[in-house]
Amino acid sequence: MRIGRVRLTWTHLAALLIAAFVAAPLYWMAASSLKGPEEIGANPPDLWPPNATFENYRQAFVDNNFGTYLVNSVLVSVVATTLVLSLSAFAGYALARLPLRGKAPIMVALLMISLFPTIALAAPLFLLMRDIGWLNSYQGLILVYTALNVPFAVWILRNFFLGIPKEMEEVAWVDGASPVRTVLSVILPQARPGMFTAAIFTFTACWTEFLIALTLNTADRFRTMPVGLALFGSQFTVPYGTIFAAATVSVLPIALLVLVFRRAVVSGLTAGAVKG
Amino acid sequence: MSDTPPEGTPSAAAGPPGEDDGHTLAYGRSRHHPPPRGGPAEVGQPAEAAGQPPGGPGGRSRLRPPQRSVLERRFARLGWAFALPGLFVVLAVTLFPIVFSVAMSLSDVDVSAGGFSLSGFTTGHYGLLLGSERWRHALVFTVLYTIGTVVAELILGTLIALVLERLGGVGRSWMMALLLLPWAMITVVSAQLWAYMYNGVYGILTAASESVTGEPVQFLGTRFPAIISMAVADVWKTTPFVAIIVLAGLMMLPTDVTEAARVDGAGAWTAFWRVRLPLLRPALTIAVLFRILQAFGIFDLPFVLTGGGPGDATESLALLGWHVMFTNLDFGPGAAVAASTAALVLVGCLLFLRAFRSQVGEEEAGT
Numbered sequence: 001m002r003i004g005r006v007r008l009t010w011t012h013l014a015a016l017l018i019a020a021f022v023a024a025p026l027y028w029m030a031a032s033s034l035k036g037p038e039e040i041g042a043n044p045p046d047l048w049p050p051n052a053t054f055e056n057y058r059q060a061f062v063d064n065n066f067g068t069y070l071v072n073s074v075l076v077s078v079v080a081t082t083l084v085l086s087l088s089a090f091a092g093y094a095l096a097r098l099p100l101r102g103k104a105p106i107m108v109a110l111l112m113i114s115l116f117p118t119i120a121l122a123a124p125l126f127l128l129m130r131d132i133g134w135l136n137s138y139q140g141l142i143l144v145y146t147a148l149n150v151p152f153a154v155w156i157l158r159n160f161f162l163g164i165p166k167e168m169e170e171v172a173w174v175d176g177a178s179p180v181r182t183v184l185s186v187i188l189p190q191a192r193p194g195m196f197t198a199a200i201f202t203f204t205a206c207w208t209e210f211l212i213a214l215t216l217n218t219a220d221r222f223r224t225m226p227v228g229l230a231l232f233g234s235q236f237t238v239p240y241g242t243i244f245a246a247a248t249v250s251v252l253p254i255a256l257l258v259l260v261f262r263r264a265v266v267s268g269l270t271a272g273a274v275k276g
Numbered sequence: 277m278s279d280t281p282p283e284g285t286p287s288a289a290a291g292p293p294g295e296d297d298g299h300t301l302a303y304g305r306s307r308h309h310p311p312p313r314g315g316p317a318e319v320g321q322p323a324e325a326a327g328q329p330p331g332g333p334g335g336r337s338r339l340r341p342p343q344r345s346v347l348e349r350r351f352a353r354l355g356w357a358f359a360l361p362g363l364f365v366v367l368a369v370t371l372f373p374i375v376f377s378v379a380m381s382l383s384d385v386d387v388s389a390g391g392f393s394l395s396g397f398t399t400g401h402y403g404l405l406l407g408s409e410r411w412r413h414a415l416v417f418t419v420l421y422t423i424g425t426v427v428a429e430l431i432l433g434t435l436i437a438l439v440l441e442r443l444g445g446v447g448r449s450w451m452m453a454l455l456l457l458p459w460a461m462i463t464v465v466s467a468q469l470w471a472y473m474y475n476g477v478y479g480i481l482t483a484a485s486e487s488v489t490g491e492p493v494q495f496l497g498t499r500f501p502a503i504i505s506m507a508v509a510d511v512w513k514t515t516p517f518v519a520i521i522v523l524a525g526l527m528m529l530p531t532d533v534t535e536a537a538r539v540d541g542a543g544a545w546t547a548f549w550r551v552r553l554p555l556l557r558p559a560l561t562i563a564v565l566f567r568i569l570q571a572f573g574i575f576d577l578p579f580v581l582t583g584g585g586p587g588d589a590t591e592s593l594a595l596l597g598w599h600v601m602f603t604n605l606d607f608g609p610g611a612a613v614a615a616s617t618a619a620l621v622l623v624g625c626l627l628f629l630r631a632f633r634s635q636v637g638e639e640e641a642g643t
Binding site for chain 2 (some may be wrong): 087
């Protein structure tokens with residue numbers, strides 16, 4: 001009994017240590033976003049903001065363009081996620097259930113594409129978008145994000161579709177439901193957890209993507225949050241207070257999303273990673 | 277590519293038409309196959325249950341209907357109609373640019389205000405790379421950095437997963453939620469955050485190092501500290517991903533295996549090292565594959581944290597390629613950097629999938 005208790009305490013201690021290491025930088029970001037300019041540059045730094053102020057938030061969203069970046073990020077991520085889900089639901093269904101030739105090569109190719117370093121795509125996409133006039137636009141970035149995230153979403157959704165008993169859709173076919181209708185009203189409701197997972201992964205990937213956004217959308221009006229955060233400030237001064245105010249705001253929605261749907265996220269990580 | 281399906285891919289799916297992976301809808305086929313279905317390992321087809329490579333034994337055709345029924349062809353057409361929009365977008369926006377990238381790396385590229393043109397075939401860009409000190413440095417840095425961070429993440433991630441497994445209950449659930457935060461964070465944000473903490477004048481870590489050693493450490497000022505500092509920032513952000521995958525793998529292990537080891541007199545350490553770690557191999561392999569590929573293409577972190585410096589100490593292949601293409605506007609050599617990076621990733625990917633498949637093959641043969 002005593003041995004059990006001692007072991008338990010050590011486990012708790014280790015867990016606390018891990019939690020501290022993970023949380024400390026996050027705390028430091030939030031705390032710094034509430035500090036004034038002198039406290040931000042103070043040495044030694046104050047561990048707790050002595051005169052907490054929201055001045056940095058005003059600076060970021062009123063005096064600077066972080067509001068625009070935020071709207072751009074939301075717009076691009078939401079539209080791309082919607083497109084990815086609609087395309088991948090049907091593709092995933094076909095690859096799970098319908099008698100296509102060459103399913104295995106297609107699935108492996110998709111997995112590889114979903115892992116490909118985007119630097120290989122940057123230059124050709126830049127030249128392509130320049131030719132069709134889609135540099136500094138929403139549709140260009142949305143198109144690229146859709147294509148980059150369809151492969152992994154297809155993987156996740158196909159794995160979910162395979163777990164659904166096929167009797168129900170066979171009944172639907174026999175009853176004369178059209179193929180599209182069968183997918184929409186029989187398959188998708190049963191695959192809702194899979195859709196959630198695919199949606200969160202796609203949204204997170206779009207929300208955090210940097211290289212392509214930096215390459216395609218350089219104009220201030222079309223920058224997304226990561227690009228805005230990376231390019232803010234001059235060569236000599238980096239206004240960290242403003243950056244952390246904007247950064248904290250950019251972390252909040254995704255943090256909420258991930259915390260609320262953490263079961264879906266974990267199942268996606270394991271479906272994507274453990275099952276293949 | 278077709279001969280290396282990872283786990284979860286129907287191994288028979290690349291075979292001749294009319295094949296059945298146990299999941300495909302039954303329409304138009306039941307008249308050829310009186311229903312032997314009932315499980316993925318179908319009674320009449322032991323060859324497939326053992327996971328034989330496609331195009332294998334000649335006895336296969338015996339089991340196949342000589343031609344597809346009308347209904348089945350209709351279903352196949354329907355399948356393509358469902359799959360093509362998605363596949364087309366992927367093809368157009370990823371495969372085409374990859375091919376174009378390779379073409380660009382092998383030709384003289386002329387970019388002007390009005391457009392760009394490729395002319396002539398040349399391997400000069402690759403020759404330029406091989407002769408370039410900067411490219412060789414980026415290659416060595418990227419490879420070593422990838423190995424170093426992935427090994428560190430794997431060890432730390434496994435330790436964290438073991439702690440969380442013991443923790444159990446509500447504590448584990450909250451810890452997992454906390455671990456997901458760095459994973460979901462914008463990399464640029466974490467890079468700015470670490471840049472601030474490493475700042476030579478007012479960074480909290482600089483101040484902490486001063487109180488410990490009496491001398492402030494310039495984390496990003498010199499070569500090796502900069503590389504280590506960047507690796508620490510990277511490990512902070514990505515270890516949670518590894519930990520969660522390993523934890524999921526741990527939780528899927530049957531408990532009786534560990535208990536059997538205990539009964540046989542193995543200590544906790546031996547039980548982990550000899551019994552559970554080997555069983556975790558599939559989960560670890562895929563976590564490592566994902567991480568290697570991500571680390572190899574690393575771009576955001578050095579772009580913001582160090583700018584590739586000091587000097588070119590932390591310049592990764594992706595960062596070098598981007599600078600050559602978009603700062604110097606040398607699209608040909610830049611494309612050569614990008615294409616060679618992609619080729620290295622592809623080779624690594626194929627090797628890994630092959631290793632993984634042989635592993636899965638062993639396991640399937642054992643069951």
